Amino acid sequence: MSPPRSLARLQFHAGFTLDDAVGVVDYYARLGVSHLYASPILRARAGSTHGYDVVDCHQVNPEIGGEDALRRLVAALRERGMGLIVDIVPNHMGIGPENAWWTDVLRHGRESRYAQYFDIDWQSPDPLLRGRLLLPVLGAGYDATLREEHLHLVRRRGEWALRLYDDHLPLSPASVRDLGDDAEARHDPSTEEGRARLHELIERQHYRLAFWKLASDMVNYRRFFDVNELAGLRIERHVVFEDTHATVFRLYAEGLIDGVRCDHVDGLADPRGYCRRLRHRLERLRTRRPPGAPRDAAYLVVEKILAEDEPLRTDWRVDGTTGYEFMDQVSAVLHDEAGEGVLTGLWRDVTGDAADFATQAVRARRQILVDSFESELDRTARALFVAARADVASRDVSLAGIRRVLVELLVHFPVYRTYAGGMGRDAFDEAIFSRAVEGALRTVRGEDADLLHLVAGWLGGEPLRALPPGPARRARARAIAVFQQATSPVAAKAVEDTAGYRYGRLLSRNEVGVDAARLALSTDAFHARCAERASTFPHTLLTTATHDHKRGEDLRARLAVLSEMAGRWTAAVDRWRERHAPFRQRAEGRLAPSAADELMLYQMLVGAWPLDLTPTDEEGLERFASRVAAWQRKALREAKRWTRWTSPNEPYEDACEDFLRAMLSGEAATELYAFAQYLAAPGAANGLAQTVLRLTTPGVPDLYQGSDDWDFSLVDPDNRRPVDFTRRSASLAQDRPLADAVVTWRDGSVKQGVIRALLCLRKTHPELFARGDYRPLAAVGPASGRVLAFVREHRGRKLLVAVGRHLAPWLAGEAAPTVPAARWAGTTLELPEGEWRAVLAGGRLDGGRVDVARVFDGLTVGVWVSG
Known part of the structure; x- marks a missing residue:
């Protein structure tokens, strides 16, 4: 079972627990998945929806069922020959009253046994912070917080504590040693004397309270990005490494997990040293795993953003990354470089900003x-x-x-x-x-x-x-x-x-791990990256959707079509901007939305428009409007131009939402709907091509929850919405031929069918996908530029993959993502010798010169096996 054939990522939280996952094991087994891939499972802050704010490294999160539920899930997986990979967070922990280590540091300061666990700068040049920890937790300035009586000395569970709002902060033993029974009254913040005594008590603590907005200027502990509630760990210290990983190691030794995904490895002081130490410890534990648990090497990947041509170091002893570089490459090869100039010109003309x-x-x-x-x-x-x-x-x-x-x-x-x-x-x-x-x-x-x-x-x-x-x-x-x-x-x-x-030239290229400056990638460059991956990291993860993506995989695939019809898009935008001018409002001295925000909104509306939404569906339009409005408000704040998280400009945000809602009513909605329909079929063809390439090129495919159907999700939390597994399971049970499913392609069954067919093929021929070499296959003929093809081979077994690209001239406005054979007339592929059997459709082929139309057999993707 190592390396995995494929992973299916699930997001665990109180609303979807480990026991809930037991109920979907059978679905993923029938789909052909080999391993579930869990978001962090250690105890996180109460109510966490993602698990990256771990507060206790020694406990499986009780909110998702605890260790008993984990054992039930693993038992269900083992019954079906499946495994479990878990996400771990070595860089940081969630901090606050729920974190006993952090609380001990607040109570004892530098003398705490955990003071060296966290990456804290105790030598601040600020004399008020030297030897103390800044806590940027106040909703206002310190003096105002004190005077408004949000701070109180209280007796709690037999100990003195400082109550701040609804939380409690520990007090140092020395500062409370002489407090008497009347201490609460003597430190009452409602009186001048009590407030002075309370202030003096607070000043004797190992921490300094501060307004939360001061964190960026003054915080003296390393944070995860700029999130005050996540504190960096000194994982390079042996005692910290062992303590934080103790439960993970035990779960691996007991055969409950089969590998790990390491979050934000670049945050560590020494990523190479960490990865090598982690591999060494997992290797030592392999022999302790019980019968029934795989004894192969643990699967180990790291979350790492690689720049173009940046190599992942081979001496880290990892199996690869979490696949952002593949998400970039497969997206770029589906974009048309010919549209770059027009799209760039549109962006500059509309926004007046020539900056690339x-x-x-x-x-x-x-x-x-x-x-x-x-x-x-x-x-x-x-x-x-x-x-x-x-x-x-x-x-x-x-x-x-x-x-x-x-x-x-x-x-x-x-x-x-x-x-x-x-x-x-x-x-x-x-x-x-x-x-x-x-x-x-x-x-x-x-x-x-x-x-x-x-x-x-x-x-x-x-x-x-x-x-x-x-x-x-x-x-x-x-x-x-x-x-x-x-x-x-x-x-x-x-x-x-x-x-x-x-920067919104084309939002399908604004994604995690993507350089938006590069619109497209040639087939030759794509092939070169696949071949390199086969030789260096053949088991790296391949993803096209994650819990962090900005736009769903099929939303990006649909927007890629605009690179093929840049002229038509430009004309539509010009028409809409003129027609919708009355919907703009003046807010805080400027028109809302700005030209840039308006152009990006149009892209999101046509890109994310649901396949089953019509302009007459008022309830559906309201749901869609609410989703896009949430994306828009987040996008405006992240851009940090007219509004931001730290100082929201709500009049501007509200005016932008009013504009959005105007777009989803009347004639404007009808025209947006019509344009989205025009993009739908070529966008679906791109989505199928992307899916096939993820499942067949060198690497281990990752299936993010819900993306076994069309994925038009927006940025989190939209991309973490509940998944309707009942509907997916019923669809899978129908087992419809792909030739029939493509006719009703809007229901998602064609994408699900392609995924099942290829995952089952991976199960039947694991060595071909795990170790097969990679050779580009060049089409010849008038439509050769619309074909991306390759062959993989291992010990006589061969795989042929061909996908259509840049099909908008043939598919735009069509009812389904199917191309008549006549379109491919004169375009051929030279297949290796042998008899070839279709995986996605019926029929057989003999090696030699073959018409591309026969390879696709009515679809826009084709997969064949031989030997």
Whole structure:
């Protein structure tokens, strides 16, 4: 059972528990899935809908059923020969009263046994924070919070505590040692004297309370991105690694899980060291697994965003990534490069902004550093300053100078992070730094140019082992780690969560792990990436939908069609903008929505329009409007132009929602509906091509919950809505031939049928998919550019895959995603010798020159096996 043949991702929470999953095991088994793939299962904060805010690493979350339910789920899986992969969160924990480790740190400060578990800077330059922890948990300023009596000294469970709103904070033993029975009255915040005593008591704690908005400027613990409620762990310390992974290791040793997906590996101080240690520990536990549990190597993948041409290091000893790079590649190969110029021109003409995506990303990075990461920037600068002061040769360098050049390096940093260690940077990281320095030299002060080169050298350009042991080496090592941990959250917030919501040339290319500057990918480039994957990470995960995606996989596939009909789209947008001008309102001194926000809204409306929604369905239109309105409000705040999470501009947001709702009524709704229908069939063909490529190219396919049907979901929480498994199971039971299912394609059964056919094929021929080589197959003839094909082979067994692409000229406005054979006339494929059997349709083929129409056999995708 290792590596997995395929994974099916499920999101667990109180509304969908491990016992609920027992009820869908049979469905996934019939579909052909080999492993379920669980969101984090350790105890998270109460009410968590995602599980990434773990508060207790030693307990399976009772809200999702606890360990007893986990055992019931695994028993059901084993009965069907299936396994379980779980998501783990080594980078951070949820903090607050539910986290006993965090509470102990608040009570005992640096003397807590858990003080070194969390990545806390106890040496703050702020004298009020030195040796204390900043808690940015107040809804207003400290003085106002105190005067408004939101802070009280209370007796709780036999101990003195500080009540803040509805939570309780621990008090240090020394501060409460002399409190008497009248302490509550003496510390009553409703009186001047009581308030003064309460303030004095609070000042004696190991933490300092602060307004939540001060976190970005002052917080002295490493956060997950800019989320105050998630604190970074020092997982590089042996005791922290073992304690946080104890339950995961036990579950693996007991045969309850078969592998792990490591969340946000780039947040760790030493990702390579962590992954190798994790692999080593799992390997040692293999022999302890009970009969009935697979003894093969544990499956191990990491969540990692790879830039174009960035390699995943082979010495990490992982099976691969969670597949964002594949999501990028398969999307790009379905886009038409010919539409790039027209779409770019439309965006510039409508918005008046000539900045490309790269420029938008640089602007966003600069803003994000100021808005969200001042404390992280300060921490990194101080780490470098300490390193500089530790060396006589650089003792005259100023903290302010280091901070200036550090800003420019971070602004121009082209990847999520580098991985410099004791030997310095490898060749790839050196090239990355050269690009960052080149960009920074264009914007840094002239007198700081030498310092820029010096700082770049300190950050891994010079091997640490070249320095003599001592303070200088230790300080430099710490500076490198802090810098490398800072670059990935800055990149994620700037690129994914800011620039991606500002630049809207074509939103199908604004996705996690995607460079929106690149619209399309050639078939040759796609083949090259598949072949490389087969030789380096043949078992990496392949995904097209996740719990983090911005747009569902079939929504992106439909929007890709606009790259083929850019002229028609431009004409429609021009017409709509003129016709809908009366719907715009003036809010806070500006028209709402802005031109950019309006253009992106049009894309989302035609891209996400449900297949069964008509303009006369008032209830359906209201549901759709509510979903898109939630996306729109989030998108506006993430863009951080006219509104943002920290200071919402509700008049602007409300005016934008009014505009949206006007679009979904009357003539406007009818025209949007008509355009969405025009895109529907070629969009579905793209969706089927994407599905087939995920299930047949080198790697392990990941099926995100619900995406076995058409997936037109929006950004979270929309992409985490409940899945109707009853309907899916009934559809699967019908076992309709794909030739029939494609006629009623809007019900999703054709996509489900393709998935089942290919997952069952993977089950029948596991070695072919796990170890088969990859060879491109070039079509010849007038429609050759509309075919992507390849052959995989292992020990005489062969797989032929062909998918149609750029089919909008043939399918736009058609009733179904089917292409008449005449369209393919004169276009052929040269098949390897042998007899070929159809997987998706009936019939057989002999090797040699074959008409593409016969390969597709009425569909827009074709899969055949031989041998």
